[in-house]
Amino acid sequence: MEKTDRAFIRKIRYAVQWSVFFMVIYAGTSFYFFVRAVERGAVPPVSRTPSIEGFMPIGGLMAFKLWITNGIFDSIHPAALIIFIGALALSTLLKKSFCGWICPVGTLSDGAWRTGRRILGRNFAIPRRLDYPLRSLKYILTAFFLFIILVKMSPAGITEFLNTPYWKVADVKLLKFFTEMSPATGITLGLLTGFSLLYKNFWCRYLCPYGGLLGLLSVLSPVKIRRTGANCIHCGSCARNCPALLPVDKKTEIRSPECTGCLTCVSHCPARGALDAALAGRKIIRPGIFIAAVVSLFFGLILAARLTGRWHSSVTYEELSSLVPFINSLSHP
Ligand code: SF4
Ligand code: SF4
Structure with a gap:
């Protein structure tokens, strides 16, 4: 692959990541004005924005279980379920590409360590003996949520939860988490930002249970990064540039x-035919095809949900208006 083609892959990745990120910022801002209008009893200038429900993956997991076991598709926050299904589908088919290409938290995390490297001239590495147990944290959190929701909660219990006033305003609660931030939340987010500037993908690598679940599923993916030893010149560029700190040059x-x-390794490999995304260990997938597959699978699913009426919440403006004034007294049942 030519040097310009390799640089192009990186540019496309940034373009996809930051486009999604700014779409989410736009959705969040619109939702803020929507909620303000609801609080004042005024006509909202915009409609309720479903895409922010992507930040409710625990509810998405509950709705997913209900859908699989009872065939009931949650109509209160259907976008949470659609985005959750999209993330599962991407991870099962195309590695953990939801994290590498779509997730806005992953994008922020990526931007943070790059900024840290620009300011400090380098990123730091957590010693190996600490790195391994720390990385297990996210899988422990994943196991905890899977146990509570998939094992302990019955479909009837989930149905009950998904019909509570709490779930109906869960997106408003999420907004308030940021707009009316408690000192403890502010300090925690500040610490996470600090660590993210110093260490590559601190949140994603050590703490995100969503990423833990998607990572475990991604082991099933038929698409993997493959190194062809005969073409490799052993420069180590792939491993040096891998955001996940993987020893790509040794595998x-x-x-x-x-x-x-994320294809960062592929985009830094100077040897033609040495490093590729490959299907079932054999068929090479060109980067353009891989990227098109990620984007079209995820956004195609959202488009299909919109066209089939499974994107917008069924909670009416009147119902929401009657709940929002009491939002602080609505707690998790
Ligand atoms: S750089 Fe390559 S090995 Fe590392 S996370 Fe990205 S795709 Fe995977
Ligand atoms: S960047 Fe390419 S040539 Fe260099 S070690 Fe990795 S696979 Fe081999």
């Missing part, structure tokens, strides 16, 4: 649940 195939399919 024939990257099976790690930490690989996000």
Whole structure:
């Protein structure tokens, strides 16, 4: 692959990541004005924005279980379920590409360590003996949520939860989490930002249970990064540039649940035919095809949901208006 083509892959990745990020910022801002109008009893200048429900993956997991076990598709926050299904589908088919290409938190995390590197001239590495147990934290959190929701909660219990006033205003609660931030939340977010500037993908690598779940699923993905030893010139550029700190130059195939399919390694490999995304270990997938598959699968699903009426909440403006004044007294049942 030519140097210009390799640089182009990186540019496309930034373009996809930051486009999604700014779409989410736009959705969040619109939702803020929507909620303000609801609080004042005025006519909202914009409609309720479903895409922010992507930040409710625990509810998405509950709705997913209900859909699989009872065939009931949550109509209160259907976008949470659609985005959750999209993330699961991407991870099962195309490595942890939801994290590497779509997730706005992943994008922020990526931007933070790059900024840190620009300011300090380098990023730091957590010692190996600490790195491994710390990385297990996110899988422990994943196991906790899976146990509570998939094992302990019955479909009837989930149905009950998804019909509570709490779930009906869960997106408003989420907004208030940021707009009316408590000192403890502010300090925690500040610390996370600090660590994210110093260490590559601190949140994603050590703490995100959503990423933990998607990583475990991504082990099933038929698409993996594959190194062809005969063409490799052993320059180590792939490993040096891997945001997940994987020893790409030492492996024939990257099976790690930490690989996000970001293609950064491929885009830094100077040897033609040495490093590729490959299907079932054999068929090479050109970067353009991989990227098109990620984007079209995820946004195609959202488009299909919109066209089939499974994107917008069924909670009416009147119902929401009657709940929002009491939002602080609505707690998790
Ligand atoms: S191995 Fe390659 S695709 Fe996987 S995370 Fe590292 S740089 Fe990205
Ligand atoms: S960047 Fe390419 S040539 Fe260099 S070690 Fe990695 S696979 Fe081999």
